[in-house]
Structure formats: C-alpha cells, structure tokens
Amino acid sequence: xxxxxxxxxxxxxxxxxxxxxxxxxxxxxxxxxxxxxxxxxxxxxxxxxxxxxxxxxxxxxxxxxxxxxxxxxxxxxxxxxxxxxxxxxxxxxxxxxxxxxxxxxxxxxxxxxxxxxxxxxxxxxxxxxxxxxxxxxxxxxxxxxxxxxxxxxxxxxxxxxxxxxxxxxxxxxxxxxxxxxxxxxxxxxxxxxxxxxxxxxxxxxxxxxxxxxx
Amino acid sequence: xxxxxxxxxxxxxxxxxxxxxxxxxxxxxxxxxxxxxxxxxxxxxxxxxxxxxxxxxxxxxxxxxxxxxxxxxxxxxxxxxxxxxxxxxxxxxxxxxxxxxxxxxxxxxxxxxxxxxxxxxxxxxxxxxxxxxxxxxxxxxxxxxxxxxxxxxxxxxxxxxxxxxxxxxxxxxxxxxxxxxxxxxxxxxxxxxxxxxxxxxxxxxxxxxxxxxx
Numbered sequence: 001x002x003x004x005x006x007x008x009x010x011x012x013x014x015x016x017x018x019x020x021x022x023x024x025x026x027x028x029x030x031x032x033x034x035x036x037x038x039x040x041x042x043x044x045x046x047x048x049x050x051x052x053x054x055x056x057x058x059x060x061x062x063x064x065x066x067x068x069x070x071x072x073x074x075x076x077x078x079x080x081x082x083x084x085x086x087x088x089x090x091x092x093x094x095x096x097x098x099x100x101x102x103x104x105x106x107x108x109x110x111x112x113x114x115x116x117x118x119x120x121x122x123x124x125x126x127x128x129x130x131x132x133x134x135x136x137x138x139x140x141x142x143x144x145x146x147x148x149x150x151x152x153x154x155x156x157x158x159x160x161x162x163x164x165x166x167x168x169x170x171x172x173x174x175x176x177x178x179x180x181x182x183x184x185x186x187x188x189x190x191x192x193x194x195x196x197x198x199x200x201x202x203x204x205x206x207x208x209x210x211x212x213x214x
Numbered sequence: 215x216x217x218x219x220x221x222x223x224x225x226x227x228x229x230x231x232x233x234x235x236x237x238x239x240x241x242x243x244x245x246x247x248x249x250x251x252x253x254x255x256x257x258x259x260x261x262x263x264x265x266x267x268x269x270x271x272x273x274x275x276x277x278x279x280x281x282x283x284x285x286x287x288x289x290x291x292x293x294x295x296x297x298x299x300x301x302x303x304x305x306x307x308x309x310x311x312x313x314x315x316x317x318x319x320x321x322x323x324x325x326x327x328x329x330x331x332x333x334x335x336x337x338x339x340x341x342x343x344x345x346x347x348x349x350x351x352x353x354x355x356x357x358x359x360x361x362x363x364x365x366x367x368x369x370x371x372x373x374x375x376x377x378x379x380x381x382x383x384x385x386x387x388x389x390x391x392x393x394x395x396x397x398x399x400x401x402x403x404x405x406x407x408x409x410x411x412x413x414x415x416x417x418x419x420x421x422x423x424x425x426x427x428x
Binding site for chain 2: 107155
C-alpha cells in the first residue's frame, strides 16, 4: 500500500522504515519538498522510499500518518490539504503536548476537545483514526519490546468503521495483538491525556520503553 | 491505626471492611451521623467499626480516606473540616466524573487543575495523597484479582513525603507491590484523566476488573 507520512522526525523515519520493510511504499512529507532529513532517509531506504511536501505525501498515500510534533499537527494537516487527503484513512499518532514550561509537559487541548478531533475538523472528508500515541516509536513498531515483555494494549478510535479496519490491519502488521476500538474520534479525549501518565512514569523510572497493558 | 473514611457507599464499606480485617479501627463518615448504611455496616463488622458525621470521622482518624462520589468530594471534605483533619494524611481516591450526560462520563476538572488539588486546597494543613482512583474497589483491596492475574501498577502523588510513606504502607497492606510515586499532588492532573480510558475500556469489553500494568 502507498503510505504518506506527515513528519520527518524520528517517529516518521522509524515508522516509515518499518513500513517499507513490510512491503509498503512510503513518502515522507515535510513543510517543503527537499527536506534534508527526508532526502537522507530516502537515500538510505531505496526504491520504495520517497519524499515531498505535506501536500505531496497526502496525494501519494492511500493511507496517511500524521507524525508531527503535537504543536505542529493542525498546521501540517491543513497544509497537506483536505482535498489531497479526501476519502483516505488518516492515522493521527500525535499528542497535544506543550513543553513550553519544561518537563513534565502539559496538554494544550483536552476535556471538551482533543487533537484527534482537531485533525478530523481540519481534514473533512477523511477518516481520522487516533492510535499509536500511547508509546514510543520503538514500541510502535515492536510492541513485544515494551518493558515486561508482555503484550501491551493499543487503543484506536475514529468515526469510520472501514478506516478503523484498515488501520487495525496495519497495527497487526506492526505486531500489535491486543487492540481495543474505543469508539468515535471523540474518545481521543480519553487516550491523549494518558501520555501525561506515561511521561511522568518515564521520568520517575528513567525508562521510555514502557507500555500500558490492561 | 485509626482510619476515618468519608463516604458510606460501596467503596467506603468494602475498603473499610478490608482495613478492619487488617487490624485497623475504622469509622465511616456521612453527611449526618446515624446514616442507615453506615449503621448496618457497623452492626456487620463489630467492635472496631464505628460511624459518625464527616466531622467525626475526620477527628477520629489518624489517617483519612475520601471515598465519596467525585461530585460530592469538595463538599464532604469541607464539611469534615480542615481543623479536624489538620496534620493528617488524607487519601483521596475520588475521580472528577460527571455522569450528567450519561455514559461515558466526562471529567468536570482537568488540564490546569485536578480534584486532588481541590481537596488539598479545601483541607489546608493536611497531607493529601491521590491514589487508588485507578481501579474498582475489588481491585483496590486485592490487586492480584485484576484481569490478567499479574501485578498491576498503582500510582500515588502528594506534596508530603512522610504522608506518602504512610500511604504506601497501607497500599502494601492491601497487596499492592508495584507502586510509583509520581511526585506532587499536581500529578493528579495525570492520573485522574486515566479513569476515562479505564471506563471506556470497561464499556467495550464489559469488564470492570481491569487494571493498568506498566
């Protein structure tokens, strides 16, 4: 499948490389085509890897993944364009973290709204699925590597059942076995605050490879 | 130890009975002394069990436990009285859940404040420790009974180190082994929203005996 990833940081690069290894074609999108990190990544990963602007990645992908910093998420998907992304499932794995006061971060949206819902509103006509925001990228692509060595739990939520099925298939390819569909995209209000707990536990125990199991 | 519990519902009664079985003296407090549920509970549990008004329980306990509905928490601790509770550790196990829109509930405080902080502000001179709010009462008193049969994780937070030590000892008596001190009472902003995820998972899987493990 053709997958467009918005974001060229560690999450986009690592998740993109894993998806290439699973046989997908992956384009990394940045604010502008020709992003230095994206070009290096393409050179490292060969023929099925490509790069472009956010708009290019949104056009390219049959499935899109938003992997920006939370503070840049709405700007990135707005630039990507609802028309380019129309009719497509969009995995939103971002978290609304505000590091402007240092560690630990605060949420910049919550209670009566969520970043997942903001992404859905910025991309009408797409099918946003919030997932993967619960763990570090190393565990996104290898859940069995989480502390404790068990099978951690992954949540997803979104308003379109078919999109959630497609995303579930991708999660299964990544190794996830315990996947719970929490309901509509509004349930991002329940999953996004979890990252505060995850970060705080990480600080206390100096680990960043932990994952929730229910 | 003498323990005063504010609240006569299932949580207060069950937790109180367990604490009696561990050798503590327990008074259940209600809005008014002579609460029917509290009297029945005292009759069932004998000599070390007693009941009274919130103020009585706050005076009685060397350690207090707030076990009311979240919507009644601040009123209950205000009635209990900062003077009666002064110098004591106060376990706050409540959650700021608003069921007025039905299921699933919404949080009525979060992001920039928490119910734990509200309890602390309502009881100046006490040492509030937020904990036990992550699970159902059956798992509070028997963590090994949680789904999966492992050792779930419990968090606590509060501003006073000695109070957290005393509360940790109580948690250990209840069977908790994996206890993480997240920091000051402000960290309740990280633990209280977790209940949304816990409730939503419970609805989807029709289980209410699940508990987080990290």
